Structures are given as structure tokens and as C-alpha cells.
Amino acid sequence: MEMKRHHCYNAVIKKIDDKGGYQMKKKIMSIFLAAVMVGSFSLSVPVMAEEEATAEAADVDLSEYKVGVCIYQFSDNFMTLFREELLSYMVELGFSEDNIQIQDGANDQATQTNQIDAFITDGVDVLIINPVNSSSAATITDKVVDAGIPLVYINREPDEDEEARWDENDWDVTYVGCDARQSGTMQGELIVDLGLDAVDFNGNGAVDYVMIEGDPENIDAKYRTEYSIAALEDAGLEVNCLDDQVGNWDQVTAQQLVANSLSQYGDDVEVVFCNNDAMALGALQAIEAAGRTVGEDIYLVGVDALSEACEDVLAGTMTGTVFNDHISQSHSAADAAVNYLTGAGNEHYIGCDYVKVTAENAQEILDMAS
Numbered sequence: 001m002e003m004k005r006h007h008c009y010n011a012v013i014k015k016i017d018d019k020g021g022y023q024m025k026k027k028i029m030s031i032f033l034a035a036v037m038v039g040s041f042s043l044s045v046p047v048m049a050e051e052e053a054t055a056e057a058a059d060v061d062l063s064e065y066k067v068g069v070c071i072y073q074f075s076d077n078f079m080t081l082f083r084e085e086l087l088s089y090m091v092e093l094g095f096s097e098d099n100i101q102i103q104d105g106a107n108d109q110a111t112q113t114n115q116i117d118a119f120i121t122d123g124v125d126v127l128i129i130n131p132v133n134s135s136s137a138a139t140i141t142d143k144v145v146d147a148g149i150p151l152v153y154i155n156r157e158p159d160e161d162e163e164a165r166w167d168e169n170d171w172d173v174t175y176v177g178c179d180a181r182q183s184g185t186m187q188g189e190l191i192v193d194l195g196l197d198a199v200d201f202n203g204n205g206a207v208d209y210v211m212i213e214g215d216p217e218n219i220d221a222k223y224r225t226e227y228s229i230a231a232l233e234d235a236g237l238e239v240n241c242l243d244d245q246v247g248n249w250d251q252v253t254a255q256q257l258v259a260n261s262l263s264q265y266g267d268d269v270e271v272v273f274c275n276n277d278a279m280a281l282g283a284l285q286a287i288e289a290a291g292r293t294v295g296e297d298i299y300l301v302g303v304d305a306l307s308e309a310c311e312d313v314l315a316g317t318m319t320g321t322v323f324n325d326h327i328s329q330s331h332s333a334a335d336a337a338v339n340y341l342t343g344a345g346n347e348h349y350i351g352c353d354y355v356k357v358t359a360e361n362a363q364e365i366l367d368m369a370s
């Protein structure tokens with residue numbers, strides 16, 4: 001029930017968003033949350049935790065259908081959680097594990113394109129694709145639609161023009177994911193909630209920060225970078241960007257980048273924003289190596305709510321993170337695949353909400369997500 005309502009709501013919101021932008025979306029979201037009384041995360045957790053396989057086709061024999069799944073890169077922590085949950089949920093729905101092939105794009109679009117071609121030749125019944133480059137979506141869509149195969153994009157959202165084509169042509173193509181602007185806003189709010197006095201260690205009246213970005217081709221990186229800082233500015237805080245570097249979602253890269261920033265800007269670094277938790281974990285290693293202490297002389301936020309990050313939030317070694325709900329997203333992607341196979345069809349956008357994570361709810365998220 002909860003998930004279906006979730007989808008519906010997000011489809012409506014997406015339509016509004018195209019016209020009215022994110023601010024409108026935020027207002028409607030609050031009204032919606034109040035109306036259905038799921039404003040408190042603790043109320044919604046049990047629903048998700050106890051959720052059974054909900055696809056329309058619970059009664060249909062799915063065991064003969066062949067499913068092709070393309071993941072942009074297996075070594076990505078978040079997409080590993082997503083992929084494992086997707087597989088186990090699809091088996092729970094009734095697919096045969098032998099008929100679900102999952103390929104590693106190894107962060108190379110040419111490799112992934114070959115994998116998609118092979119799936120088409122193999123005659124899969126549905127494709128679930130996490131593109132290496134979102135900008136390749138039009139080419140991918142064309143070849144998959146030409147082959148008459150329904151397509152569910154996940155995690156890396158194609159651009160508006162591409163999504164508009166699915167609607168205009170009434171193609172069996174959809175996107176399942178969250179709106180990265182929401183996660184950026186929540187990251188900013190985690191710092192706003194501390195208050196300027198607590199953050200402004202050097203007393204210059206501004207929040208001096210370092211930004212570590214994910215893959216710049218990815219809309220999640222762009223929006224998290226932009227909206228986290230916009231949330232500080234919207235709250236009336238002055239901001240000062242000391243350093244802005246690309247860590248490509250990667251822990252080791254982020255560790256090196258943050259070590260450099262700390263040696264260059266020293267005690268002036270008050271906040272480190274990382275576009276994801278893998279990079280925040282790297283940042284934390286650099287922060288500790290530099291003799292700094294999160295919560296005492298520096299703050300650190302990420303996105304995803306990886307279990308290591310939740311543990312750090314509980315221990316106070318990370319200020320906060322944002323739950324990127326791989327459970328809801330992977331289930332929605334599988335449900336969408338089923339809905340194409342049964343002919344029920346889907347909206348062309350299936351959304352999911354992020355959840356702000358602090359020491360207060362990190363244990364709940366850990367219990368639910370692991």
C-alpha cells in the first residue's frame with residue numbers, strides 16, 4: 001500500500017515539478033506528508049520493513065521471463081546494495097535467479113553498450129539499466145525500443161528531453177529514482193540546523209566549506225553540490241567555498257582530495273560536504289589523519305546512509321547523512337519491470353523520497369536497511 005501511494009504521489013509531483021520547480025514540489029510534499037501522516041520516519045519504517053512483494057503480478061508465473069540488468073559499475077558501494085536488493089526481491093517476486101543476468105559496465109559506456117546489444121540478441125523480456133553515461137540514454141532507448149523490449153532506467157536520470165520522448169511516443173520506458181535536489185537540500189539543512197555559532201569556528205561570519213563532488217556527468221553530483229549550498233544561503237548563512245573537487249564517488253580519491261584541502265586551508269575548513277558516503281568515509285580518514293575531530297572543530301556530511309556511515313553518525317564521527325533508499329528504489333524498479341511484462345504499464349517517472357539521517361534516527365535506518 002505504502003509503495004503504491006508513494007509511486008502515485010511522485011508521479012503527480014513530477015508533473016508539477018516540470019512546471020513549478022522544486023520549491024513547489026517541497027510545499028506539496030509537506031502537505032502530502034501531513035495528509036497521509038507519514039511525516040515521521042518511525043511511522044513509515046515498519047510499513048517498509050514488513051512489506052511483501054507488491055508487484056501487480058504476484059499471481060503471474062514470472063519464472064520463465066528473462067531479465068537483463070546493466071549496472072554502471074559493480075565496485076560502487078551504493079549500487080552494490082541496490083543490485084543485491086534488486087536480485088533478492090525479484091526472486092521473491094517469482095523470477096528465476098537463472099533468468100536474471102546482471103552485467104558490470106565497469107564505468108565504460110562502450111562496454112555497457114555491448115552488454116545491452118548482447119541482451120537484445122539474447123531476447124531478454126525486459127531490461128533494467130543504470131547507464132554509465134546518462135547522456136547516452138537516447139541511443140540506448142532507441143535500440144531497446146526498436147527491439148520491442150520494455151526498459152526501466154535506474155539511479156542515473158536521463159535528461160528532460162529524453163524523458164519527454166517516452167511520453168510523446170508512448171514507449172514502455174520509465175525511470176525509477178530519487179530527486180537529487182532533495183538530498184542536497186537535506187545535506188545543507190544538516191548544517192543549518194547546527195546554527196552559525198556552532199559552525200563558524202574561525203569567527204569570520206561565514207560557513208567555510210570544502211565540496212567533494214561525484215562524477216560530474218551525473219545529475220546527482222550536480223544537484224547535491226548546488227542544493228546543499230543553496231540550503232545554507234536560503235537560511236541566510238554566508239558561505240565561502242574554499243575548495244571544490246571531483247572525487248568520482250570514490251573513497252580513496254576523496255581521502256586524497258580532502259587531505260590536500262586540509263593541508264592547504266587548515267583550521268579554516270569548517271564543513272566538508274561529500275556528494276556520497278563513500279567519499280565521506282574517505283574524507284573522515286583524512287580529517288582524522290589531520291588531527292581534526294568531527295563535531296568539535298569540523299563537520300562532515302554525506303549521502304546514501306551506508307551502514308559504515310550510519311555507524312559514524314551514531315558515534316559522532318560524521319555529522320549526518322541522507323538515506324538514499326535502495327530498498328524502495330530497487331523494489332520499484334522490479335515492480336515496474338513486472339508491470340511491463342503483465343501489460344499493466346507504468347508512469348514514465350517513478351520517484352522515491354530521501355530521508356535526513358542524524359544520530360536520532362541512524363539506528364532505525366541501520367536496522368531497516370541491513
Ligand code: GAL
Nearest residue numbers: 076078079220249276304324
Ligand atoms: C548516487 C549515489 C552514489 C553513487 C551514484 C552512482 O545516487 O548516492 O553513491 O552510487 O548514485 O550513480
